[in-house]
Amino acid sequence: MNPSILGIETSCDETAAAVYANNKIQSNIIFSQVDLHQLYGGVVPEIASRSHIEKINTIVAQALAQSKIGLNEIDIVAVTNRPGLPGSLLIGVCFAKALAWVKKKPIIGIDHLEGHAFSTFLEYDVPFPHLCLTASGGHTSLYLIHDFGKYDVLGTTLDDAAGEAFDKIAKLINLPYPGGPIIEKLAKKVNFEDFFHYPRSMGNQLDFSFSGLKTAILYDLVKKNLYNLSTKKLSPNMSENIKEQIASSLLVCINDIFIQKIELAIKQFPQVRAVTFVGGVASNKFVKENIQKIAEKNNKLFFSPSSQYCTDNAAMIAFVGSYKAKQGIFSDYNLDILKNE
Ligand code: KG4
Ligand code: ZN
Numbered sequence: 001m002n003p004s005i006l007g008i009e010t011s012c013d014e015t016a017a018a019v020y021a022n023n024k025i026q027s028n029i030i031f032s033q034v035d036l037h038q039l040y041g042g043v044v045p046e047i048a049s050r051s052h053i054e055k056i057n058t059i060v061a062q063a064l065a066q067s068k069i070g071l072n073e074i075d076i077v078a079v080t081n082r083p084g085l086p087g088s089l090l091i092g093v094c095f096a097k098a099l100a101w102v103k104k105k106p107i108i109g110i111d112h113l114e115g116h117a118f119s120t121f122l123e124y125d126v127p128f129p130h131l132c133l134t135a136s137g138g139h140t141s142l143y144l145i146h147d148f149g150k151y152d153v154l155g156t157t158l159d160d161a162a163g164e165a166f167d168k169i170a171k172l173i174n175l176p177y178p179g180g181p182i183i184e185k186l187a188k189k190v191n192f193e194d195f196f197h198y199p200r201s202m203g204n205q206l207d208f209s210f211s212g213l214k215t216a217i218l219y220d221l222v223k224k225n226l227y228n229l230s231t232k233k234l235s236p237n238m239s240e241n242i243k244e245q246i247a248s249s250l251l252v253c254i255n256d257i258f259i260q261k262i263e264l265a266i267k268q269f270p271q272v273r274a275v276t277f278v279g280g281v282a283s284n285k286f287v288k289e290n291i292q293k294i295a296e297k298n299n300k301l302f303f304s305p306s307s308q309y310c311t312d313n314a315a316m317i318a319f320v321g322s323y324k325a326k327q328g329i330f331s332d333y334n335l336d337i338l339k340n341e
Contacts, residue, residue: 003075003325006099007318008060010092011084011112012138013043014311015055019067019074020318025122027066028308028315031055034178041171043137049087056095063314074105078321080314081109081331082338083138089337101333108321109331109338115316117143117151118323120276120303122315127301130274131265133258133291135281136312137163137178140208142261144269145276148323154265155206162254163281165210169217169250172227173243174234184284186247192286194252195245196220202257206265213253217246255287259294266298274301282310 004021013033019026033051037043064071079096081089093109100107116134120126132143132151140157160168163180170179175186198220201212221227226238262275275295277288282304295302309315324330 003322004069004073005076005078005318005321005325006060006063006074007110007314007316007321008056008077008079008092008096009112009115009312009314009317010052010056010088011080012088012312013037013048013051014313015052015059016312016314017056017060017063018314018318019063019069020315020322021067021069025315025318026069027063028313029059029063029066030308030313031059038177041177042167043085045085045087048085049091052088052091056091060095060099071099071103074103076106076108076321076325078108078110078317078324079335080112080115080317081335082111084112084337086337093335093337097333097335106325106330107333107335108324108329109335110317110320110324112312112317113139113141114149115320116278117145118148118320119278119305119309119313119316122309122319123305124303126276126303127273129269129272130276131262131269131272132276132278133262134279135162135258135277136279137161137167139279140210142206142265144265144272149320149327149329154269155208155261157208157210158204159209159211160214162208162210162258163279165213165254166250166281168214169246172214172218172221173238173246175243175247178280180281180284183247183251184286186244187251187286190241190244190248192248192252193245194249196249198249198253200253200257200260202260206261206268208257208261210254213250217250251284251286255290258287259290262291262294263298266300272300274303276302277304278310280311283307
């Protein structure tokens with residue numbers, strides 16, 4: 001019999017709970033704190049932790065109710081315990097431990113990034129081995145995935161994550177947080193054209209680097225008299241149309257970097273049968289379609305989760321919990337958060 005798993009995710013600014021049972025997701029509840037952080041142009045850790053405390057009980061109760069599986073029928077609690085904001089992680093881990101201990105259920109600590117990397121399996125049966133590009137607000141990594149829980153990190157970002165680049169550059173030109181969705185919307189208005197040819201910073205081999213892009217855009221704006229470095233404000237010359245052109249050029253630039261890295265990885269690992277694209281940035285239709293084209297051009301299958309499983313969610317955490325349980329990998333009630341590397 002397959003165990004029923006309650007997944008809990010609070011690593012950043014989403015309070016999420018989900019139930020995975022009978023080999024499928026039975027419920028997936030997410031409370032996004034975006035509105036709370038928008039004023040500050042990014043996630044404020046203290047606000048995030050406080051909001052998790054307020055919401056977690058209700059969100060878990062909703063996930064159980066929607067799944068029609070009562071707490072007594074839950075066999076295992078799976079909770080994100082790394083990496084993430086320490087205060088936020090602690091809320092989920094303490095809540096999960098208390099629940100598991102009271103109900104005398106096993107608990108499994110889950111790596112958030114492993115959750116993203118295997119999130120495609122919530123909807124698809126992806127063949128092994130495959131390449132996985134994870135791009136989110138906190139991470140950008142390329143994996144070679146051999147099996148459930150077995151993977152090599154081929155490359156990672158040396159500085160900012162791709163989502164972070166969208167968020168920071170959006171903030172620079174006075175667009176709201178999170179930057180990714182609004183940048184995609186503006187870029188679409190000008191047909192995803194590359195107006196400014198921002199530098200494609202390549203990092204080493206399969207690693208990424210995005211912080212230079214932010215600086216390059218900043219200095220390009222200064223040079224064009226669109227940004228005042230001493231007041232740190234946009235100049236009155238900045239128009240909506242220029243913002244659309246910046247958004248479009250930025251999106252095309254990050255898209256090109258992803259495509260080049262994926263092609264390079266396919267060359268190095270021709271045995272892969274598929275390419276997957278996951279994490280918050282994988283909500284981006286433009287990039288998704290382009291990665292699909294490059295995968296298919298190289299005779300690889302392509303998979304990417306639907307939007308609800310791209311951004312942070314507990315369904316992916318519950319799913320990882322399900323295969324860890326099958327592999328006999330459990331934590332104990334001393335489970336703690338692990339610090340970011
Ligand atoms: O996976 P996620 O929800 O949280 C982290 O683990 O970080 O990813 C959030 C990130 C944000 O940086 C946001 O700007 C980006 O995903 N994002 C997008 C899009 N939707 C969300 N980036 C590009 N295009 C989008 N449509
Ligand atoms: Zn994430």
